[in-house]
Amino acid sequence: MNASPASQPVAVLLSGRGSNLGKLIERSRDPAQGYQVALVLSDNPDAPGLTLARDLGIAHRALAAGRTTDRAAYDLRLAAALDECAPSLVVLAGFMRILSAEFIDRYAGRILNIHPSLLPAYPGLHTHRRALAAGDRVHGATVHFVTAELDGGPRIVQARVPVLPDDDEPTLAARVLAREHEIYPLAVSWYAHGRLRCRGDRAWLDGVALEGPVAYDAPAAARSD
Numbered sequence: 001m002n003a004s005p006a007s008q009p010v011a012v013l014l015s016g017r018g019s020n021l022g023k024l025i026e027r028s029r030d031p032a033q034g035y036q037v038a039l040v041l042s043d044n045p046d047a048p049g050l051t052l053a054r055d056l057g058i059a060h061r062a063l064a065a066g067r068t069t070d071r072a073a074y075d076l077r078l079a080a081a082l083d084e085c086a087p088s089l090v091v092l093a094g095f096m097r098i099l100s101a102e103f104i105d106r107y108a109g110r111i112l113n114i115h116p117s118l119l120p121a122y123p124g125l126h127t128h129r130r131a132l133a134a135g136d137r138v139h140g141a142t143v144h145f146v147t148a149e150l151d152g153g154p155r156i157v158q159a160r161v162p163v164l165p166d167d168d169e170p171t172l173a174a175r176v177l178a179r180e181h182e183i184y185p186l187a188v189s190w191y192a193h194g195r196l197r198c199r200g201d202r203a204w205l206d207g208v209a210l211e212g213p214v215a216y217d218a219p220a221a222a223r224s225d
Helices: 019-028 048-055 071-083 101-106 127-133 169-192
Strands: 008-014 035-042 060-062 089-092 111-115 138-145 155-162 196-199 202-205 214-216
Touching: 008 019, 008 169, 019 035, 019 048, 019 169, 035 048, 035 071, 035 169, 048 060, 071 101, 089 169, 111 169, 127 138, 127 169, 138 169, 155 169, 155 202, 169 196, 169 214
Parallel strands: 008 035, 008 089, 035 060, 089 111, 155 214
Antiparallel strands: 111 138, 138 155, 196 202
């Protein structure tokens, strides 16, 4: 896949299946999106996302981390691999390692993550289980800039979904994932076009500091709720 001259190179870090990776690549095929997935890296040599990248002709590499691997040492290897493609943006798509402060500083304002909750609610793991246990009627996903605070960086865009009376973790997770597939490429495209930036502890969109995340309303044709 050849990027157009205007496309911004994006690197994706993942540990698993690469569901969001697939959608990012799919959307990038439209030149109007302004970005191209240039590299996929994984800490898991068996990650299905690496196979997906291979099948779609995207440069990819596994950087396995043993149980005793020092985090800072691993992150130096990761940064060296990233810098070979000089990405404009680093996108986390189910990357299960906690990044060191040094790594985050190196790419400050250039790392995005998507989290399956309406942050600041439910940072960390098992978000769908926690939302169900709390009796929430609304759940969703958030794209945010990555900082040293786990899932605590400036929020960019959120998509909400209803929690239905008969939901369990898998059904709720599937409904949230469908929205992830819409808002993540959107945020990446905003960044690629220079519309989205991180300054200080705020996300800025079109030159305006966001007081809170943009509320995403799915196009009617994409709604499944």
